[in-house]
Structure formats: C-alpha cells, structure tokens
Amino acid sequence: MDVQAAKYIAAGIAIGLGAIGPAIGEGIAASKALEAIGRNPEASGKITPLMFVGMAVTESTGIYALVVALIILFG
C-alpha cells in the first residue's frame, strides 16, 4: 500500500468515525427542541436560537475530525 492510498483511507476513517457523535447529539438537540416547541409554541422564538448555539457546540468534535481529514488530504 503506498502512502497516498493510506492517506485516503485515514481521512475516510477520521471523518466517518468523527461524524457519528455530533450526528447523534444534534439529532437529540433538534428532537428535544421540537418537542419543547410542540408543547409551548409561543416559546419557539427563544428556543430556536438557543438550539442553534447548542448544536454548534455539539458540532465542534465533528469539525475537529473534518479538519484532521482535510489536513491529511490536502495539507
């Protein structure tokens, strides 16, 4: 196996495994936010921005994995 092939495999594994956690976390965040809006529709203006902030924080591990994958590929 040459170095280039190993790089492609490494980048694929990095982003593939790294995307699992944030995906589950963001799904939970969105489902809870929708549940809350369903119970109290007047509060949607307050819930939605907070949900986006929470999602962005959840996403950060996924972004780390992405950056690692990009550095492996193009760096």
Place this chain on the structure above:
Amino acid sequence: MGLNISLAPDILFYIGTTPITNTFFWSVIVSFFLIISFVLIAKRLKDVPSGIQNIIEMLIEGSYSFVESIIGPGKKAKRVFPLVATMFIFIVFSNLLVYIPGQSAFTLNTADGPVAIFRAVMSDYGLVLMMTLVAVIIMQIIAIAISGPFGYIGKFLNFKSPLKFFLGIMDLIGEIAKIVSLSFRLFGNIFAGEVLGAVMLFLFPFFTPLPFMFLGLLTAVVQGFVFSVLTLVFISMASETESE
C-alpha cells in the same frame, strides 16, 4: 482528479513584497462596502423611516434586544453590542457573497497559472483566527478587569488542594481550546461547504450541487450567528462577578 483544492488562499499579486491573496482582497472590499453603505445610511436618517432604513432599523433593533436578552440590559449590552453585531454582519455578508452566480468564472493570470479572483472570505484560516483572537483577548481583558489580576491568576493556579489545582489547569486548557474550537468551527464549516460544492459539481454538474448549495446558504447565516453569539456568551460569562 481534476479538482483544485487548497487550504491556503491563492496569491493574486504583490504590493512591494507583500502578497495579496484573493480572500484578503475580498475581505477589504466587503469591509469598505459595509462601511460606506452604513455611513451613507446613517447620514440620511429620517424620523419617519422608509425603504432601506426600515430594514436596517429592524435588523439593529432585533439584534440589540437579542443581545440584551443574553447579557442583560444596560451598560454591558451597550458596550458589547457593536463588537458582536459587527462580527455578525461582516461574517454573514462575506459568506453570502459566495452565492452571487458567475463570480467563480473570473480568473486572473499570474505566474503560477490562472487564479480565481473570488474565494469565500471565511475559508482563509488567517482571517478567522485573527477574529477569534480579538474575541478571546477581549474576554480575558474583561475577566481581568472584573476579578483583578490576582484573582484572574488565582482562578487558574490554585494551590489550596490537589483537586482545585487540577481543575485550575483544566480551566487553563479550556481557555486555549476556546481559540481552536471557535475558529475551526467557522473555518471548517465554510471550507467544507466550498469543497463539498466543488466535489458535487465535479461529479454531476448543475443538479446535484443544488441541495448542498441550499444547505450552504443556511450554514452561511447560522455560522455567522453562532460565532457572534458564542463570543457574546463567553463575554457575558467572563463579565459575571463571582457570588460566593
């Protein structure tokens, strides 16, 4: 593959020995455009708003009341609002500029072959890192001003018990991790959007990139929002006096 993707922005031309990259070029243009248009609007403010003044007033009032709802009304909100609102407007505007159709067709012939004049401004890590550093340094200055220099150092180096010492070191690492996470979140999202669009366009032109473009449009606004709100939240956390 025939794709041309690079982490670093491309150099357009040199002024003296300073390289001018395409992202730098566009960030300057965006800054001047925003400054000039806001100055022009501010000069002809009317008591009864009409046209574009309506939109701007709605934007500013809405974001100001949002800032107040997070950091609390009064002097604090008034002081922090210009910083976060400027960050928000600049990031969102420069992100949305990517979606002007046809701009990627313009290239400039340089010594290293043709270089695209346009590139998403936030896909330059240098710019994003500088914005993050400004935000983080302001947070630290506020924390020092609130708790005093000794209280600030005491937060990180605590020799009262081994556990507190360990927690202090963890806090220190957390402060450094803020720089990495805040900057890579914005950079990673925008750069990934660019790469994704390019790859999809390469695989099957015109129709496959459409849903990803739509997703990118959402990301462009949400990431600007998230960057400024996280800065705001961190500043309001730093400005809280400890009640013990």
